[in-house]
Amino acid sequence: MPGPDTAEIGGNTSCVEVRCGTARIIFDGGTGLRLLGNSWLRDMPLTAHLFFSHVHWDHIQGFPFFAPAFVPGNTIHMYGAANVTGTVETALAGQMETPNFPVHLTTLPASLQFHDLREGETVTIDDDVRVTSAAGNHPGGVFAYRVDYKGRSVVYATDTEHYSIPDPKLVALARDADVLVFDTMYTPEEYSGERGGIPKTGWGHSHFEAGVALVKAAGIKKYVLFHHDPSQTDAMVREKERRARELFADSLAAYEGLVIDML
Template identity: 55%
Template sequence: MIQSSDFFIHFWGVRGSIPVPGNETVRYGGNTSCVEMRIGGKRLIFDGGTGLRVLGKSMLKQMPVEAHLFFSHSHWDHIQGFPFFIPAFVPGNCFHIYGAIAPNGATMQKRLSDQMHHPNFPVPMQIMKSDMKFTDVMVGDVIELDDIRIETGPLNHPNSAIGYRVTYNGKTVVYATDTEHYPDRIDEDLVHLARDADVLIYDACYTDEEYYDEKSPKIGWGHSTWQEALKVVDAARVK
């Protein structure tokens, strides 16, 4: 959790690929990607992994609720919590949902709906009675929510992904997961997105040793290392 007087960040899920419960995951938690930001009286949510289910349970005490949900992409670990997001089933709640159109032409609305089709899930998305408003996003788009500015940039990940730069009241947080570094150069698109940010949330799935392991290398898998994160921080002058 990161908090200032007007900028609150809560990590509800930071795992990749699959949720992993157990004693060995207590320190960082076992849920997949979901980050909440409360800024200027608005609630922004980034990705809908299994952490979204836990966030949803906490929101039940505050209803009716309105939130803006931004998806980086639609691999399972970023959408698998959405069918279990209880506030989406409750009339009177409102969710503005943003995501890119997939390379095959599928909108975010279609992809979220498809994962809930029979026989994959017992109920369809249409049973969710909250007011859901979908917006298609392209790399380079800028979204303004009153005094909050959200810029978008490309991430290096299979099937593509979007990173988000959130600025409010002179403070900036960049959400950049999932992404893979380039072996021979810095990712200039990412450096541009993260330039002078106060906080960079970056994909550090592996260590360098795991990434370059001779027996089981992770090159081309779409993820990065904490050592590469430091290079981006230095190049972008992240505070």
């Protein structure tokens, strides 16, 4: 949520860029995608690879405002799971149909290439970048992704939760990763219902104790707390970060414009 209480952390919904050499990779098309696309306009024409964890509204709503999609000569590859609710293509088309939006997906000037992924499938980009998926736990389904490039690795795992033990699929996906970007929407008390009165179990979101459990089970080097609850102010996110660091020192709360250099 934008406003004075979130001026430090930021108010955009999920969108993370990963640069591997010349490869441009994006995870999720939330509202942050608008500003990211604007920052790329000086580099046209280009090729980008956009991986969707899932197609809930907060993860796709930035795409209609993604400027590179409106530029002829650009190529945008889009990836995600196909399930009973449809594909990435049907979800993006649906939000851009009348009366929702004045420009339809099929009229965008850029070349849009859609790829339906199977769980565990690896996509190779520019010969030396590998992106691998694993299924998480979220209503309607969700994919987590791992990027491997020149001996470094980052895992993006949002909108998921563990239940009784660290999710074995995520442990396997994230084994020995350099950076984990993990859903840390709640504090443990918010998740259990001890604070706020409503248990969040089964909602498909997690907390920092679960994130640290995954970090330790998989041998991850850096933990980035991600997908903050919109009701949390900057101060509340910083307190969440402080408590996470008590359990794992190299923990960091994601914020607007955060850059991590892994080379």
